[in-house]
Amino acid sequence: MDLNELMDKQEELKVRISGEEEEELIAEGSIIQLVSFVLEDVEYGVDILAVHEILRFPEITRLPNTPDFIKGVINLRGNVIPVVDVRKRFGFSRAKVTDLTRIIVIETNDKLTGLMVDNVHQVVRISRNNVDPPSELIEGVSEEYIWGIGRLKDRLIVILNLSNILFLEEDEERA
Amino acid sequence: MAFSLGEYQDIFLEEADEQLQELNQNLLELEKNPENLEIINNIFRAAHSLKSSAAFVGLNELSDLAHMMENLLQGIRDGSMGITPEIIDIIFKCFDEIHNVIDTIASGEKPEQDLQWLIDDIKAICEKSTKPKKEDRKAAREIVTDGPHQYEVPKTLLDADARKKIKHGLDHGKSCCEVTVFIDDKAQMKWVKAQLVVNNLGKIGEIVATFPSMEDMGDDGMNNVVKIVLLTDQPGEDVRRAANIDLIHRIDIRTIRLSKKDGKLMLQFSDSETFYGDQLLAEGGGSAAAGAVRGETETAGIKEEIEDAAEDEEEEEEGAEADHAVKGADKDAKKKVAMLKTVKVSIDKLDLLLNNVGELVIANSGFFKLYEEMRKISEEKSIINEFKSRMEQMSRIAKDLQSGIMKTRMVPIGQVFTRFRRLVRDLAKEFNKDVELIIKGEDTELDKKVIDSIGEPLLHLLRNAVDHGIETAAERKKLGKSETAHITMNAYQSGNQIFVDVSDDGRGLNLEQIKRKAVAMGLATPEMISSMDDQDIYNYIFTPGFSTAEKITDISGRGVGMNVVKEIVSELNGSVSIETELGMGTRFVLSFPITLAIIPAIMVKVRNEMYAIPLTDVIETIKISQSDITTIEGHEVINLRGEILSLLRLSRFINLESALGPDDKMPVVVVGFGSRKIGLIVDYLEGKLEIVIKSLEQNYKTVEGLAGASILGDGSICLILDISSMINKVILEQDRVSKYDRRKIAEADVEEVEDEDMPVKEPAGRAAVRETAPAAGAKAGAGATVSSEARTAEAKKQTPAESKTSEPASRIAPEKKPDNIVRVFADQEAPRPQAKAPEPDAKIEQRVHKALDEFREELRESIKTTAGTGFPSDHMADSISLTRDELREFQLVANIGAANAAESLSKILNKQIDLSIPEVTVMPIEQIPKHIGDIDSIYMGIMMPILGDTRGTVLFIFKENSGFEVIDLLYGLASKTTHEFNEDGQSALQELTNIVGSSVINVIAEKSNLVIRAGLPTIVHDYLQSVIDSILVLHNMLSDYAVIMDTAFFFENDKIIGNLLLLPEADSLKIIVERMRTNVGSN
Helix, strand or coil, X not given: CCHHHHHHHHHHHHHXXXXXXXXXXXXXXXXXXXXXXXXXXXXXXXXXXXXXXXXXXXXXXXXXXXXCCEXXXXXXXXXXXXXXEHHHHCCCCCCCCCCCCEEEEEEECCEEEEEEECCCCEEEEEEHHHEECCCCCCCCCCHHHEEEEEECCCCXXXXXXXXXXXXXXXXXXXX | CCCCCCCCHHHHHHHXXXXXXXXXXXXXXXXXXXXXXXXXXXXXXXXXXXXXXXXXXXXXXXXXXXXXXXXXXXXXXXXXXXXXXXXXXXXXXXXXXXXXXXXXXXXXXXXXXXXXXXXXHHHHHHHHHCCCCCCHHHHCEEEEEECCXXXXXXXXXXXXXXXXXXXXXXXXXXXXXXXXXXXXXXXXXXXXXXXXXXXXXXXXXXXXXXXXXXXXXXXXXXXXXXXXXXXXXXXXXXXXXXXXXXXXXXXXXXXXEEEEECCEEEEXXXXXXXXXXXXXXXXXXXXXXXXXXXXXXXXXXXXXXXXXXXXXXXXXXXXXXXHHHHHHHHHHHHHHHHHHHCCCCCHHHHHHHHHHHHHHHHHHHHHHHXXXXXXXXXXXXXXXXXXXXXXXXXXXXXXXXXXXXXXXXEEECHHHXXXXXXXXXXXXXXXXXXXXXXEECXXXXXXXXXXXXXXHHXXXXXXXXXXXHCCCHHHHHHHCCCCCEEEEEEEEEECCEEEEEEEECCCCCCHHHHHHHHHHCCCCCHHHHHHCCHHHHHHHHHCCCCCCCCCCCXXXXXXXXXXHHHHHHHHCCCEEEEEEECCCEEEEEEEEECCCCEEEEEEEEECCEEEEEEHHHEEEEEXXXXXXXXXXXXXXXXXXXXXXXXXXXXHHHCCCCCCXXXXXXXXXXXXXXXXXXXXXXXXXXXXXXXEECECCCCCCCCCCCEEEEEECCXXXXXXXXXXXXXXXXHHHHHHHHHHHHHHHHHHHHHHHXXXXXXXXXXXXXXXXXXXHCHHHHHCCCHHHHHHHHHHHHHHHHHHHHHHHHHHHHHHHHHHHCCCHHHHHHHHHHCCCCCCCCCCCHHHHHHHHHHHHHHHHHHHHHHHHHHHCCCCHHHHHHHHCCCCHHHHHHHHHHHHHHHHHHHHHHHHHHCCCCXXXXXXXXXXXXXXXXXXXXXXCCEEEEEEEEEEECCCEEEEEEEEHHHHHHHHHHHHCCCCCCCCCCCHHHHHHHHHHHHHHHHHHHHHHHHHHCXXXXXXXXXXXXXXXXXXXXXXXXXXXXXXXXEEEEEEEEECCCCCEEEEEEEXXXXXXXXXXXXXXXXXXXXX
């Protein structure tokens, strides 16, 4: 066994160990995984544990007499679930539906909700230590939708507070 | 923590419940046929299994009680006790107690019921009614002594059936043996042990018989020794092993063979092999080889039994009885099989399945699209066709699956019905009535949800039937009815509805009593009631707190029950109707939609959005055009066959622009909820569809106006409209308007006061027109002269009365000129100095009264002096028995009605319309034409009959030319375009009359609280005399005189357009006036 092989092996082992460690950390909750998407140059993250699935933009039925950020309802295998236009919810202008448009179906309080976003970027892991409480620096997006700000090596990610983003109590006051 | 019996609790509860029901059922039967042994056996069996299962889950008290019951039944079964009502009652009591215990456990609490008293009661009854016991049971035993123990061993007595079985088994190469199991004295509940042994043996072979029989095992004293005759193909060791459980003291096994003797088949018993418990234990340990443990052959009970020889001959004699027994056995077998066929599944699971299958159907429909695509591009026709046929097959299967699963939600109603047998029996006993409950249509299936909730309404209906509906036997006899009353429960399907009837042949509902009560409770006035049809009156019994019962019993009479019935049934989308005949009986018919999960709906579209309206809410669909719509107070309405129907544009409700152009015909879905209905304007009707309701709340929340969503065949979502909430919304808005209306009417009254006080403007104007109309004077008789004089007098004499309000009124007068609609709002907003906000109606009426009084007084004076005769109306009024006061009252109403009419008219014509004070006069019929106008000119008369509590006619009459002008106005044409009275013109005038006439009629209805409505207007285009004649024909006038209310309408330029006449029949007028008085009085 030459040195190179040994080095490789060592490396492999390291990776494996770090992988295992990470699993543990995730299990402990000190590392969180986020599904991220980008809106108006800001990256947002949704806790992956809340994500039910991610859909391409499906046929959507408008729901009258609801706030305008409710895009409508979709048929998810026999379930009728509401879709929130996240752009509208955050007060941005409505964007065109493109090939990249996705619905992130999340589950909170036993209810399924679709979040309509321009794209789904990636899945990121982030240590809890690198998450700061929400500050007022985030432009445009109201603080109550934000759970925290994650610091990554090269960028920031806004972690969304899912129960506030949809529910629904404040809809009334907005409407 | 909640009390629990462990893992078997659920099974136990379910079983116990079933057994109890069976017990109740059977006991009721037994009460009718006390001699039927089979029923006793059934009861016995159910009681027995109840006992076992109770002991199994550790409910010893319950088990003891069941045991006592069993003893009691045993006594009945072996004939040592007769069936007395006392016994039946105590058994029912037992059932109730057991039920209580079960309920307590089901609710998660520890049962604390004391059952001892019941046990004691039973004991007492047992002792009392026991006949001398027959000793034959004992005789069937022999004593076996085994060391220190002494056992009573039951004799092996095989009946013909068993013998046949054995023969058959032996013929087929099985071996047969008799196993005698001696249970250790130390064992608790020996019969449980015995059963275990039987069960174990049952696993390796067929049990032919046990001694004592399975049912008898409950009696502890008998169960030290159990004999089991077994057919098996397993070797003897296996039999032994199977019988070997702990606390078995000894096992004897004898094999049975067939032998022939004197040409007869006989069963021959071999010597018995005996095994003792210790050996058995060792063997049970499994260490020793089976062969090593040798059975010790004892000689104690050895003898060849050829007992069958003699009995074989009896076989034929027994035949009949045996057959009976076989049948019984067969029945049992069937019953068992039937039970095995049923699986209990939670509704949730079914719903989930239904959901998935729905998905399957939808997913499958996706293939159809795909197929279309493929067909276009593919050359391979054969493959495409194959694909198509497969696809269709799959969709068929999916649909079958779907309907199959839907059917699983359906449950026969019989199980609900039969529960009530007991209730009816108990109630009948309590009230000392003789009632038989007849149950029909048990197999009719209803949605599980309906089945679960239908019990309560039925309970109330039955209680009422027994308590109030049915007479006592004595009463019935007197009435010549059969002494036994019948209550029938029936269920059947018809169309898309399931009907559930509860009918009795008792007293029937007392209409008069209900009427009195309704009036006493203030639900209706006597007049309202007199105009209602019977069905509506019967419906009062559903009102909470409504009870005609003279005394309240603990069963019924508080007036709650029927309300509950109505509510629950409505919750299930059902309805209740009543059919009753005094003295003959009553029938309540509950109807429900077949299934709640799937509903038929009408699909409608606004642009490309599809909405579903549940068919149950739909009354009809019609098409209207824009011109049919009238706007009243900003609300669109149409006249639908004489009824004003509010419209709601669905497009507006859902915030979407309608795709219809202004000239397109608009489809309207007339929907109703309760007694209210509205018309829903949609873009397109798309037909009927069966849809599955899905809630929006599950993942979102309730959305106003939506009852849920449904997924269509192509996977798209269609929203279901919530008609009740839409109607409520419309009504809410209308209420707001009607408040506004009231204010407006109040102000209209004020206006009229003003009008009266303005001597120059209108009355004079009218008089002028009258005078200038050349024909008016020509043929005018005395009446007409008087009236024209009266008008002049009116003009003159009013001057002194006006001073108070004339100044501000004239200030307002110019405001009246601009567009009328604007005026109404201006009036609304601009506070008037003297009107001081809307005055209460009564006050205004007072003022009107006062002014009119003065006016009339003066008028009479002037007539007296000028004509020297009495007020001509006076004696005429007398002749149709109306007082002047009554006439005056009527004039008040007429005033308001006319004001309303003018209001609507100006809106329709979009012109300022003024009107003269309505004049109420009594005149000879033949003078009416002269009174109205030019008898030799051609008029257009539109007659609208008044229907309902009062009768009469509203006549809107135009001179031909004015009529044409009105038509021009209505169609927005230039003046003098129309010269011909065509269909369009007719319908325009009819519509006009509809609206104007309705506004008058509505006021009368409101003021008098009478139920009246407008009929369809008809047109007569002829000489005035003919127009009037046609009305007189309609009215079948008995009197020579008629009351007419005459109002003239004027354009802005004081040009008369037409007259509105109200010709009530004299009696009707009286009614109106009386009602108005009571109404005012009550205010």
